[in-house]
Amino acid sequence: MPTDKLYYSDSYVTNFTARIVSSVALPSGQSAVILDRTAFYPESGGQPADTGLIDGFRVLDVQEKNGEILHILDTCPKEEKVTGTVDWARRFDHMQQHSGEHVLTGAFGKVLNASNIGFHLGQTSSQIDLDIEVLTAEQAAEVERAANTIVFKNTPIHIHFIDSSGLNKFPLRKQPTKHYDNLRLIEVPDFDCCPCGGTHVASTGEIGLIKIRSWERKKSGIRIDFVCGLRALADYQEKNETVKDLSGKLSVPPAELSSAYDKQAARLDTLNKELTAAQKELTQHLAHKLYSQSQVSGDWHIITYTQTNISPAALNDLARELITHPAAVALLAGSNADNTKAHLVFGANPTLTDVNMNAALKVALPHINGKGGGSPQAAQGGGSNIAGIRQALAVARDFLLESK
Known part of the structure; x- marks a missing residue:
């Protein structure tokens, strides 16, 4: 049985x-x-x-x-x-989402002649895959209005049990993919009808608000992300709190948030440009100072320098600036903000052909438990032993002087 x-x-x-x-x-x-x-x-x-x-x-x-x-x-x-x-809370949530999917799919069919080719009911939102290539914001808003109009009408949702001979009595939006002796249809009268084995509410009003949250291209179609009912309420509450918070922080009413953001973004862009220019000037000044204090060995100017709380990118910028100076050989080291990783950046002026920065790096890396590589002119690496930084630079410098 x-x-x-x-x-x-x-x-x-x-x-x-x-x-x-x-x-x-x-x-x-x-x-x-x-x-x-x-x-x-x-x-x-x-x-x-x-x-x-x-x-x-x-x-x-x-x-x-x-x-x-x-x-x-x-x-x-x-x-x-x-x-x-x-578990009734879980069951009713699924009923709201699944019935909402039927109504939303019906709205896409009515408004855009789009067909549903996939459905997934997720834990926080659900997705419909449609056989269309483009969806505009205006079209999505029109579909939402059509779907929620059916919700507000509180239209009864009917369940029909039929055999295959009764299919022609119903305006199905899609035909069954195979033969069934008995078929269960879910019908929203004059709006949507299709075979379905899921759980559904008794009338569209119980679905609550249907809200399209976003959409994206997916293979040959469009994937719609949406929420219904209590999920839509939770989504609205969360976003309303976010709007209130931002409105307070920017001291503007919600309607002016977008323009206030644009002004802040433009100001931040200007400040970033000014900061970049200032950082470049400071790097040039530091490079000049370090070069003037460099150790001279024959025709080489060897600079060894260590700085804490510096990123590999900033260390690279300093090395690039240093090796613009005549005969400069830069052996630089640094550590990140929380002193968990060491960086080594080695470089030489392009006119120097008797140096091998990659070889120097290889002898230095074991002292910081690191890995890295590069070329005779430039090499860099990183490791976990902060305490070995000074020894790593000393070993690299001695290696270069001995191989000179």
């Missing part, structure tokens, strides 16, 4: 009694029971499974395998006759 699927005819059934037909040991080590009747919806058609309790034991998942509905539990009941309780 197949399991009597109570959710098929009434999505509002959350408490029921049943008999355990059999128990199944799963490869995962968990156990599952098969009941003679159930209100627990198994994962299917893009909709997640119900959860809840069977005789007080947690229902972790519900799956349909080879026509049997497996209730996966943390502990199996010992009694043959059991009582099941579906």
Whole structure:
């Protein structure tokens, strides 16, 4: 006997009694029971499974395998006759989202002649894949209005059980992909009708607000991210709090947030340019000072320098500035802000052909437990031993002088 699927005819059934037909040991080590009747919806058609309790034991998942509905539990009941309780908050949330998907898909079909080619009901939002290549903000707003108009009408949602011969009596938005002896249709009269095995609200008003949050190109179509009902309320509350917070921080009313942001962004861009120019000037000044204090060995000017709280990029900028000076050989080291990583940046003036900065780096890296590489003219690397920085520079300098 197949399991009597109570959710098929009434999505509002959350408490029921049943008999355990059999128990199944799963490869995962968990156990599952098969009941003679159930209100627990198994994962299917893009909709997640119900959860809840069977005789007080947690229902972790519900799956349909080879026509049997497996209730996966943390502990199996010992009694043959059991009582099941579906988590109503989760069930109703899924009912709102799935029914909202039908209405939203119907609106896309009415407004843009777009077809639904995929659906996923997620934990925080849901997605519809459409067979269109472009969606504009104006089109999305028009579709939203059409969908929410149906919500506000509180149109009854009908469930029909038919055989294949009765299909031509209904204006299906898509035909079944294979033959079925019995088919379940979900109909929003004069708006949407399609085969579906999911749980749904009794009328469109229970869906609550339908809100398209975003969309993106996905393969050959458009993926719509949307929320309905209580999820839409939570989404609005979160965004309203964000708007209030930003409005207070920028001292402007919500309607002026966009222009206030543009002004702040322009000001920040100007400040960044000024900061970049100042940093370049400071780097040039420091390079000149270091070069004037460099160790002269024959025709080389060797600069060894260490700085804390400096990024590899800033250290590179200093090295590039230093090696513009005649015969400069720069051996630079630094550490990041929290003193967890050491950087080495070595460089030589391009006119120097008798140096090998990569070889110098190789002898220095073990002292910082580092890795890196480069060319005879420029090399760099990083490591975790901050305490070995000075020794690394000393070893590199000695190596260059000995190989001179």
